[in-house]
Amino acid sequence: MPSLQFTAESSSNGMIERDFTVGDVPGVLWSPASSGTDRAPLVLMGHNGGGHKKHPSMSGRAQRLTACGFHVAVIDAPGHGDRPRTAHDEQDIAELRKAQATGTQGPVVVxxxxxxxxxxxxxxxxxLDALQELPEIGTDGPVGYFGLTLGTAIGVPLVAAEPRITAAVFGLMWPDAVAEAAQQITVPVEYDIQWDDEIIPREAGLALFDAFASKEKTLHANAGKHFDFPRFEADSAVRFFARHLGRTANSPANSPA
Incomplete structure:
Protein backbone atom coordinates (compact mmCIF):
# COMPACT_ATOMS: atom_id res chain seq x y z
CA MET A 1 0.00 0.00 0.00
CA PRO A 2 1.46 3.44 -0.88
CA SER A 3 2.36 5.41 2.23
CA LEU A 4 1.56 9.05 2.91
CA GLN A 5 4.52 11.42 2.87
CA PHE A 6 4.13 15.01 4.09
CA THR A 7 6.17 17.43 1.97
CA ALA A 8 5.31 20.89 3.36
CA GLU A 9 3.40 22.50 6.22
CA SER A 10 2.05 25.98 6.93
CA SER A 11 -0.72 27.54 9.00
CA SER A 12 -3.00 30.55 8.81
CA ASN A 13 -6.42 31.65 10.07
CA GLY A 14 -6.62 28.79 12.55
CA MET A 15 -6.00 26.14 9.88
CA ILE A 16 -2.96 23.92 9.32
CA GLU A 17 -2.17 23.07 5.68
CA ARG A 18 -0.01 20.02 4.96
CA ASP A 19 0.97 18.99 1.44
CA PHE A 20 1.38 15.26 0.95
CA THR A 21 1.86 12.55 -1.61
CA VAL A 22 0.48 9.03 -1.69
CA GLY A 23 2.58 7.25 -4.27
CA ASP A 24 2.72 9.72 -7.14
CA VAL A 25 -0.62 11.39 -6.28
CA PRO A 26 -0.26 14.86 -4.69
CA GLY A 27 -2.73 16.11 -2.13
CA VAL A 28 -3.34 18.54 0.69
CA LEU A 29 -4.68 17.95 4.20
CA TRP A 30 -6.22 20.86 6.10
CA SER A 31 -6.77 20.50 9.84
CA PRO A 32 -7.93 22.72 12.71
CA ALA A 33 -4.89 24.35 14.30
CA SER A 34 -6.20 23.54 17.75
CA SER A 35 -6.90 19.84 17.19
CA GLY A 36 -3.41 18.48 17.91
CA THR A 37 -3.63 14.69 17.85
CA ASP A 38 -7.30 14.62 18.93
CA ARG A 39 -9.48 12.51 16.67
CA ALA A 40 -11.75 14.40 14.28
CA PRO A 41 -13.99 13.46 11.31
CA LEU A 42 -12.55 13.58 7.80
CA VAL A 43 -14.16 15.14 4.73
CA LEU A 44 -12.73 14.20 1.33
CA MET A 45 -13.25 16.91 -1.30
CA GLY A 46 -13.16 16.57 -5.06
CA HIS A 47 -12.24 19.67 -7.07
CA ASN A 48 -14.06 20.92 -10.16
CA GLY A 49 -13.05 20.16 -13.73
CA GLY A 50 -10.08 22.31 -14.71
CA GLY A 51 -9.37 23.01 -11.03
CA HIS A 52 -6.84 21.62 -8.57
CA LYS A 53 -6.41 20.69 -4.92
CA LYS A 54 -5.66 24.25 -3.74
CA HIS A 55 -8.15 26.13 -5.91
CA PRO A 56 -9.72 28.98 -3.88
CA SER A 57 -13.02 27.08 -3.79
CA MET A 58 -11.26 24.17 -2.11
CA SER A 59 -9.39 26.22 0.46
CA GLY A 60 -12.52 28.29 1.13
CA ARG A 61 -14.63 25.23 1.84
CA ALA A 62 -11.81 23.76 3.89
CA GLN A 63 -11.72 26.94 6.01
CA ARG A 64 -15.41 26.51 6.80
CA LEU A 65 -15.06 22.82 7.61
CA THR A 66 -11.90 23.05 9.74
CA ALA A 67 -13.53 25.86 11.74
CA CYS A 68 -16.09 23.23 12.77
CA GLY A 69 -13.45 20.68 13.71
CA PHE A 70 -13.13 18.60 10.53
CA HIS A 71 -10.02 17.42 8.71
CA VAL A 72 -10.31 18.04 4.95
CA ALA A 73 -8.31 16.28 2.22
CA VAL A 74 -8.12 16.97 -1.53
CA ILE A 75 -6.04 15.22 -4.18
CA ASP A 76 -5.36 16.39 -7.72
CA ALA A 77 -7.45 14.47 -10.24
CA PRO A 78 -5.54 12.79 -13.09
CA GLY A 79 -4.21 15.42 -15.51
CA HIS A 80 -5.02 18.28 -13.10
CA GLY A 81 -3.01 20.49 -10.75
CA ASP A 82 0.51 19.17 -10.22
CA ARG A 83 -0.12 16.01 -12.22
CA PRO A 84 1.18 15.83 -15.80
CA ARG A 85 -1.24 15.53 -18.69
CA THR A 86 -1.02 12.48 -20.89
CA ALA A 87 -1.54 12.52 -24.65
CA HIS A 88 -5.01 11.12 -23.95
CA ASP A 89 -5.71 14.07 -21.63
CA GLU A 90 -4.60 16.57 -24.27
CA GLN A 91 -6.79 14.93 -26.89
CA ASP A 92 -9.85 14.95 -24.60
CA ILE A 93 -9.27 18.59 -23.60
CA ALA A 94 -8.90 19.70 -27.22
CA GLU A 95 -12.15 17.92 -28.07
CA LEU A 96 -13.84 19.52 -25.07
CA ARG A 97 -12.78 23.04 -26.05
CA LYS A 98 -14.08 22.49 -29.57
CA ALA A 99 -17.42 21.25 -28.19
CA GLN A 100 -17.67 24.18 -25.76
CA ALA A 101 -17.42 26.58 -28.68
CA THR A 102 -20.61 25.10 -30.14
CA GLY A 103 -22.42 24.45 -26.85
CA THR A 104 -22.34 20.67 -27.32
CA GLN A 105 -19.90 19.78 -24.54
CA GLY A 106 -22.23 17.50 -22.54
CA PRO A 107 -21.37 14.14 -24.14
CA VAL A 108 -17.65 15.04 -24.26
CA VAL A 109 -17.55 16.03 -20.57
CA VAL A 110 -19.43 12.90 -19.55
CA LEU A 128 -8.12 7.24 2.46
CA ASP A 129 -6.21 4.14 3.57
CA ALA A 130 -3.11 6.27 4.14
CA LEU A 131 -4.95 9.13 5.87
CA GLN A 132 -6.59 6.73 8.31
CA GLU A 133 -3.13 5.65 9.46
CA LEU A 134 -2.72 9.13 10.99
CA PRO A 135 -3.50 9.16 14.74
CA GLU A 136 -5.61 12.31 14.42
CA ILE A 137 -7.92 10.59 11.90
CA GLY A 138 -7.83 6.86 12.65
CA THR A 139 -9.63 3.94 11.08
CA ASP A 140 -12.85 4.21 13.06
CA GLY A 141 -13.71 7.89 12.52
CA PRO A 142 -16.55 9.09 10.27
CA VAL A 143 -15.77 10.10 6.69
CA GLY A 144 -17.73 12.34 4.30
CA TYR A 145 -17.33 13.36 0.67
CA PHE A 146 -17.97 16.78 -0.93
CA GLY A 147 -17.61 17.41 -4.67
CA LEU A 148 -19.35 19.25 -7.50
CA THR A 149 -19.05 18.82 -11.30
CA LEU A 150 -15.93 16.64 -11.81
CA GLY A 151 -15.98 16.13 -8.05
CA THR A 152 -19.39 14.51 -8.47
CA ALA A 153 -18.35 12.47 -11.52
CA ILE A 154 -15.55 10.97 -9.41
CA GLY A 155 -17.37 11.07 -6.08
CA VAL A 156 -20.49 9.11 -7.01
CA PRO A 157 -18.63 5.93 -8.03
CA LEU A 158 -16.25 6.44 -5.10
CA VAL A 159 -19.04 6.66 -2.52
CA ALA A 160 -20.84 3.72 -4.16
CA ALA A 161 -17.68 1.61 -3.82
CA GLU A 162 -16.46 2.86 -0.44
CA PRO A 163 -18.41 1.84 2.70
CA ARG A 164 -16.24 4.06 4.90
CA ILE A 165 -17.92 7.18 3.45
CA THR A 166 -21.18 7.74 5.32
CA ALA A 167 -22.48 11.09 3.99
CA ALA A 168 -21.98 12.98 0.73
CA VAL A 169 -22.67 16.32 -0.97
CA PHE A 170 -22.81 16.27 -4.78
CA GLY A 171 -24.06 18.53 -7.55
CA LEU A 172 -23.98 19.95 -11.06
CA MET A 173 -23.51 16.77 -13.11
CA TRP A 174 -25.19 14.81 -15.88
CA PRO A 175 -26.59 11.39 -14.88
CA ASP A 176 -25.35 9.50 -17.95
CA ALA A 177 -22.19 7.85 -16.58
CA VAL A 178 -23.02 7.85 -12.85
CA ALA A 179 -26.71 6.94 -12.50
CA GLU A 180 -25.97 3.24 -12.06
CA ALA A 181 -23.49 3.98 -9.26
CA ALA A 182 -25.95 6.46 -7.71
CA GLN A 183 -28.50 3.66 -7.43
CA GLN A 184 -26.05 1.85 -5.12
CA ILE A 185 -25.70 4.80 -2.73
CA THR A 186 -27.82 4.63 0.42
CA VAL A 187 -25.99 7.09 2.72
CA PRO A 188 -27.44 10.58 3.32
CA VAL A 189 -26.98 12.84 0.30
CA GLU A 190 -27.35 16.56 -0.32
CA TYR A 191 -27.57 17.38 -4.04
CA ASP A 192 -27.22 20.83 -5.67
CA ILE A 193 -28.55 22.01 -9.02
CA GLN A 194 -28.87 25.37 -10.74
CA TRP A 195 -32.46 25.78 -11.91
CA ASP A 196 -31.51 27.77 -15.00
CA ASP A 197 -28.32 25.82 -15.81
CA GLU A 198 -27.45 26.40 -19.46
CA ILE A 199 -24.92 23.54 -19.51
CA ILE A 200 -26.59 20.74 -17.54
CA PRO A 201 -30.35 20.63 -18.28
CA ARG A 202 -32.64 20.81 -15.26
CA GLU A 203 -34.13 17.43 -16.17
CA ALA A 204 -30.65 15.87 -16.09
CA GLY A 205 -29.95 17.17 -12.59
CA LEU A 206 -33.32 15.98 -11.34
CA ALA A 207 -32.76 12.55 -12.91
CA LEU A 208 -29.48 12.11 -11.06
CA PHE A 209 -31.03 13.20 -7.76
CA ASP A 210 -33.83 10.70 -8.34
CA ALA A 211 -31.30 7.91 -8.99
CA PHE A 212 -29.80 7.99 -5.47
CA ALA A 213 -31.19 5.14 -3.36
CA SER A 214 -30.69 7.07 -0.13
CA LYS A 215 -33.68 7.24 2.20
CA GLU A 216 -32.37 10.62 3.34
CA LYS A 217 -31.59 12.87 0.40
CA THR A 218 -32.17 16.59 -0.04
CA LEU A 219 -32.33 18.59 -3.27
CA HIS A 220 -31.04 22.17 -3.22
CA ALA A 221 -32.16 24.06 -6.32
CA ASN A 222 -31.02 27.65 -6.74
CA ALA A 223 -32.07 30.14 -9.40
CA GLY A 224 -29.33 31.07 -11.85
CA LYS A 225 -27.03 29.65 -14.47
CA HIS A 226 -24.29 27.07 -14.09
CA PHE A 227 -21.59 29.46 -12.87
CA ASP A 228 -23.98 31.34 -10.56
CA PHE A 229 -23.71 28.60 -7.95
CA PRO A 230 -24.11 30.44 -4.63
CA ARG A 231 -21.40 30.48 -1.99
CA PHE A 232 -23.90 29.94 0.81
CA GLU A 233 -24.35 26.34 -0.33
CA ALA A 234 -20.92 25.67 1.15
CA ASP A 235 -22.34 26.65 4.56
CA SER A 236 -25.24 24.27 3.99
CA ALA A 237 -22.74 21.49 3.26
CA VAL A 238 -20.96 22.23 6.55
CA ARG A 239 -24.26 21.94 8.45
CA PHE A 240 -25.01 18.69 6.59
CA PHE A 241 -21.67 17.15 7.60
CA ALA A 242 -22.04 18.45 11.15
CA ARG A 243 -25.34 16.57 11.41
CA HIS A 244 -24.06 13.32 9.95
CA LEU A 245 -20.41 13.22 11.04
CA GLY A 246 -20.80 14.74 14.49
CA ARG A 247 -19.58 18.31 14.74
CA THR A 248 -21.04 21.76 15.56
CA ALA A 249 -21.56 23.96 12.49
CA ASN A 250 -20.09 27.41 13.11
CA SER A 251 -18.42 28.35 9.84
CA PRO A 252 -16.77 31.66 8.89
CA ALA A 253 -18.90 33.82 6.60
CA ASN A 254 -16.28 35.28 4.31
CA SER A 255 -14.29 32.32 2.98
CA PRO A 256 -14.51 31.66 -0.78
CA ALA A 257 -16.96 28.87 -1.59
Whole structure:
Protein backbone atom coordinates (compact mmCIF):
# COMPACT_ATOMS: atom_id res chain seq x y z
CA MET A 1 0.00 0.00 0.00
CA PRO A 2 1.46 3.44 -0.88
CA SER A 3 2.36 5.41 2.23
CA LEU A 4 1.56 9.05 2.91
CA GLN A 5 4.52 11.42 2.87
CA PHE A 6 4.13 15.01 4.09
CA THR A 7 6.17 17.43 1.97
CA ALA A 8 5.31 20.89 3.36
CA GLU A 9 3.40 22.50 6.22
CA SER A 10 2.05 25.98 6.93
CA SER A 11 -0.72 27.54 9.00
CA SER A 12 -3.00 30.55 8.81
CA ASN A 13 -6.42 31.65 10.07
CA GLY A 14 -6.62 28.79 12.55
CA MET A 15 -6.00 26.14 9.88
CA ILE A 16 -2.96 23.92 9.32
CA GLU A 17 -2.17 23.07 5.68
CA ARG A 18 -0.01 20.02 4.96
CA ASP A 19 0.97 18.99 1.44
CA PHE A 20 1.38 15.26 0.95
CA THR A 21 1.86 12.55 -1.61
CA VAL A 22 0.48 9.03 -1.69
CA GLY A 23 2.58 7.25 -4.27
CA ASP A 24 2.72 9.72 -7.14
CA VAL A 25 -0.62 11.39 -6.28
CA PRO A 26 -0.26 14.86 -4.69
CA GLY A 27 -2.73 16.11 -2.13
CA VAL A 28 -3.34 18.54 0.69
CA LEU A 29 -4.68 17.95 4.20
CA TRP A 30 -6.22 20.86 6.10
CA SER A 31 -6.77 20.50 9.84
CA PRO A 32 -7.93 22.72 12.71
CA ALA A 33 -4.89 24.35 14.30
CA SER A 34 -6.20 23.54 17.75
CA SER A 35 -6.90 19.84 17.19
CA GLY A 36 -3.41 18.48 17.91
CA THR A 37 -3.63 14.69 17.85
CA ASP A 38 -7.30 14.62 18.93
CA ARG A 39 -9.48 12.51 16.67
CA ALA A 40 -11.75 14.40 14.28
CA PRO A 41 -13.99 13.46 11.31
CA LEU A 42 -12.55 13.58 7.80
CA VAL A 43 -14.16 15.14 4.73
CA LEU A 44 -12.73 14.20 1.33
CA MET A 45 -13.25 16.91 -1.30
CA GLY A 46 -13.16 16.57 -5.06
CA HIS A 47 -12.24 19.67 -7.07
CA ASN A 48 -14.06 20.92 -10.16
CA GLY A 49 -13.05 20.16 -13.73
CA GLY A 50 -10.08 22.31 -14.71
CA GLY A 51 -9.37 23.01 -11.03
CA HIS A 52 -6.84 21.62 -8.57
CA LYS A 53 -6.41 20.69 -4.92
CA LYS A 54 -5.66 24.25 -3.74
CA HIS A 55 -8.15 26.13 -5.91
CA PRO A 56 -9.72 28.98 -3.88
CA SER A 57 -13.02 27.08 -3.79
CA MET A 58 -11.26 24.17 -2.11
CA SER A 59 -9.39 26.22 0.46
CA GLY A 60 -12.52 28.29 1.13
CA ARG A 61 -14.63 25.23 1.84
CA ALA A 62 -11.81 23.76 3.89
CA GLN A 63 -11.72 26.94 6.01
CA ARG A 64 -15.41 26.51 6.80
CA LEU A 65 -15.06 22.82 7.61
CA THR A 66 -11.90 23.05 9.74
CA ALA A 67 -13.53 25.86 11.74
CA CYS A 68 -16.09 23.23 12.77
CA GLY A 69 -13.45 20.68 13.71
CA PHE A 70 -13.13 18.60 10.53
CA HIS A 71 -10.02 17.42 8.71
CA VAL A 72 -10.31 18.04 4.95
CA ALA A 73 -8.31 16.28 2.22
CA VAL A 74 -8.12 16.97 -1.53
CA ILE A 75 -6.04 15.22 -4.18
CA ASP A 76 -5.36 16.39 -7.72
CA ALA A 77 -7.45 14.47 -10.24
CA PRO A 78 -5.54 12.79 -13.09
CA GLY A 79 -4.21 15.42 -15.51
CA HIS A 80 -5.02 18.28 -13.10
CA GLY A 81 -3.01 20.49 -10.75
CA ASP A 82 0.51 19.17 -10.22
CA ARG A 83 -0.12 16.01 -12.22
CA PRO A 84 1.18 15.83 -15.80
CA ARG A 85 -1.24 15.53 -18.69
CA THR A 86 -1.02 12.48 -20.89
CA ALA A 87 -1.54 12.52 -24.65
CA HIS A 88 -5.01 11.12 -23.95
CA ASP A 89 -5.71 14.07 -21.63
CA GLU A 90 -4.60 16.57 -24.27
CA GLN A 91 -6.79 14.93 -26.89
CA ASP A 92 -9.85 14.95 -24.60
CA ILE A 93 -9.27 18.59 -23.60
CA ALA A 94 -8.90 19.70 -27.22
CA GLU A 95 -12.15 17.92 -28.07
CA LEU A 96 -13.84 19.52 -25.07
CA ARG A 97 -12.78 23.04 -26.05
CA LYS A 98 -14.08 22.49 -29.57
CA ALA A 99 -17.42 21.25 -28.19
CA GLN A 100 -17.67 24.18 -25.76
CA ALA A 101 -17.42 26.58 -28.68
CA THR A 102 -20.61 25.10 -30.14
CA GLY A 103 -22.42 24.45 -26.85
CA THR A 104 -22.34 20.67 -27.32
CA GLN A 105 -19.90 19.78 -24.54
CA GLY A 106 -22.23 17.50 -22.54
CA PRO A 107 -21.37 14.14 -24.14
CA VAL A 108 -17.65 15.04 -24.26
CA VAL A 109 -17.55 16.03 -20.57
CA VAL A 110 -19.43 12.90 -19.55
CA UNK A 111 -17.01 10.66 -21.44
CA UNK A 112 -13.90 12.53 -20.24
CA UNK A 113 -15.03 12.59 -16.62
CA UNK A 114 -15.91 8.90 -16.68
CA UNK A 115 -12.37 8.08 -17.78
CA UNK A 116 -10.91 10.25 -15.01
CA UNK A 117 -13.21 8.64 -12.44
CA UNK A 118 -12.04 5.17 -13.42
CA UNK A 119 -8.49 6.27 -12.62
CA UNK A 120 -9.28 8.42 -9.60
CA UNK A 121 -11.50 6.12 -7.52
CA UNK A 122 -8.70 3.67 -6.60
CA UNK A 123 -6.39 6.65 -5.98
CA UNK A 124 -8.91 8.08 -3.52
CA UNK A 125 -9.25 4.71 -1.78
CA UNK A 126 -5.48 4.44 -1.41
CA UNK A 127 -5.40 8.00 -0.08
CA LEU A 128 -8.12 7.24 2.46
CA ASP A 129 -6.21 4.14 3.57
CA ALA A 130 -3.11 6.27 4.14
CA LEU A 131 -4.95 9.13 5.87
CA GLN A 132 -6.59 6.73 8.31
CA GLU A 133 -3.13 5.65 9.46
CA LEU A 134 -2.72 9.13 10.99
CA PRO A 135 -3.50 9.16 14.74
CA GLU A 136 -5.61 12.31 14.42
CA ILE A 137 -7.92 10.59 11.90
CA GLY A 138 -7.83 6.86 12.65
CA THR A 139 -9.63 3.94 11.08
CA ASP A 140 -12.85 4.21 13.06
CA GLY A 141 -13.71 7.89 12.52
CA PRO A 142 -16.55 9.09 10.27
CA VAL A 143 -15.77 10.10 6.69
CA GLY A 144 -17.73 12.34 4.30
CA TYR A 145 -17.33 13.36 0.67
CA PHE A 146 -17.97 16.78 -0.93
CA GLY A 147 -17.61 17.41 -4.67
CA LEU A 148 -19.35 19.25 -7.50
CA THR A 149 -19.05 18.82 -11.30
CA LEU A 150 -15.93 16.64 -11.81
CA GLY A 151 -15.98 16.13 -8.05
CA THR A 152 -19.39 14.51 -8.47
CA ALA A 153 -18.35 12.47 -11.52
CA ILE A 154 -15.55 10.97 -9.41
CA GLY A 155 -17.37 11.07 -6.08
CA VAL A 156 -20.49 9.11 -7.01
CA PRO A 157 -18.63 5.93 -8.03
CA LEU A 158 -16.25 6.44 -5.10
CA VAL A 159 -19.04 6.66 -2.52
CA ALA A 160 -20.84 3.72 -4.16
CA ALA A 161 -17.68 1.61 -3.82
CA GLU A 162 -16.46 2.86 -0.44
CA PRO A 163 -18.41 1.84 2.70
CA ARG A 164 -16.24 4.06 4.90
CA ILE A 165 -17.92 7.18 3.45
CA THR A 166 -21.18 7.74 5.32
CA ALA A 167 -22.48 11.09 3.99
CA ALA A 168 -21.98 12.98 0.73
CA VAL A 169 -22.67 16.32 -0.97
CA PHE A 170 -22.81 16.27 -4.78
CA GLY A 171 -24.06 18.53 -7.55
CA LEU A 172 -23.98 19.95 -11.06
CA MET A 173 -23.51 16.77 -13.11
CA TRP A 174 -25.19 14.81 -15.88
CA PRO A 175 -26.59 11.39 -14.88
CA ASP A 176 -25.35 9.50 -17.95
CA ALA A 177 -22.19 7.85 -16.58
CA VAL A 178 -23.02 7.85 -12.85
CA ALA A 179 -26.71 6.94 -12.50
CA GLU A 180 -25.97 3.24 -12.06
CA ALA A 181 -23.49 3.98 -9.26
CA ALA A 182 -25.95 6.46 -7.71
CA GLN A 183 -28.50 3.66 -7.43
CA GLN A 184 -26.05 1.85 -5.12
CA ILE A 185 -25.70 4.80 -2.73
CA THR A 186 -27.82 4.63 0.42
CA VAL A 187 -25.99 7.09 2.72
CA PRO A 188 -27.44 10.58 3.32
CA VAL A 189 -26.98 12.84 0.30
CA GLU A 190 -27.35 16.56 -0.32
CA TYR A 191 -27.57 17.38 -4.04
CA ASP A 192 -27.22 20.83 -5.67
CA ILE A 193 -28.55 22.01 -9.02
CA GLN A 194 -28.87 25.37 -10.74
CA TRP A 195 -32.46 25.78 -11.91
CA ASP A 196 -31.51 27.77 -15.00
CA ASP A 197 -28.32 25.82 -15.81
CA GLU A 198 -27.45 26.40 -19.46
CA ILE A 199 -24.92 23.54 -19.51
CA ILE A 200 -26.59 20.74 -17.54
CA PRO A 201 -30.35 20.63 -18.28
CA ARG A 202 -32.64 20.81 -15.26
CA GLU A 203 -34.13 17.43 -16.17
CA ALA A 204 -30.65 15.87 -16.09
CA GLY A 205 -29.95 17.17 -12.59
CA LEU A 206 -33.32 15.98 -11.34
CA ALA A 207 -32.76 12.55 -12.91
CA LEU A 208 -29.48 12.11 -11.06
CA PHE A 209 -31.03 13.20 -7.76
CA ASP A 210 -33.83 10.70 -8.34
CA ALA A 211 -31.30 7.91 -8.99
CA PHE A 212 -29.80 7.99 -5.47
CA ALA A 213 -31.19 5.14 -3.36
CA SER A 214 -30.69 7.07 -0.13
CA LYS A 215 -33.68 7.24 2.20
CA GLU A 216 -32.37 10.62 3.34
CA LYS A 217 -31.59 12.87 0.40
CA THR A 218 -32.17 16.59 -0.04
CA LEU A 219 -32.33 18.59 -3.27
CA HIS A 220 -31.04 22.17 -3.22
CA ALA A 221 -32.16 24.06 -6.32
CA ASN A 222 -31.02 27.65 -6.74
CA ALA A 223 -32.07 30.14 -9.40
CA GLY A 224 -29.33 31.07 -11.85
CA LYS A 225 -27.03 29.65 -14.47
CA HIS A 226 -24.29 27.07 -14.09
CA PHE A 227 -21.59 29.46 -12.87
CA ASP A 228 -23.98 31.34 -10.56
CA PHE A 229 -23.71 28.60 -7.95
CA PRO A 230 -24.11 30.44 -4.63
CA ARG A 231 -21.40 30.48 -1.99
CA PHE A 232 -23.90 29.94 0.81
CA GLU A 233 -24.35 26.34 -0.33
CA ALA A 234 -20.92 25.67 1.15
CA ASP A 235 -22.34 26.65 4.56
CA SER A 236 -25.24 24.27 3.99
CA ALA A 237 -22.74 21.49 3.26
CA VAL A 238 -20.96 22.23 6.55
CA ARG A 239 -24.26 21.94 8.45
CA PHE A 240 -25.01 18.69 6.59
CA PHE A 241 -21.67 17.15 7.60
CA ALA A 242 -22.04 18.45 11.15
CA ARG A 243 -25.34 16.57 11.41
CA HIS A 244 -24.06 13.32 9.95
CA LEU A 245 -20.41 13.22 11.04
CA GLY A 246 -20.80 14.74 14.49
CA ARG A 247 -19.58 18.31 14.74
CA THR A 248 -21.04 21.76 15.56
CA ALA A 249 -21.56 23.96 12.49
CA ASN A 250 -20.09 27.41 13.11
CA SER A 251 -18.42 28.35 9.84
CA PRO A 252 -16.77 31.66 8.89
CA ALA A 253 -18.90 33.82 6.60
CA ASN A 254 -16.28 35.28 4.31
CA SER A 255 -14.29 32.32 2.98
CA PRO A 256 -14.51 31.66 -0.78
CA ALA A 257 -16.96 28.87 -1.59
Missing amino acids: RYNARLAELAVPEWQAT
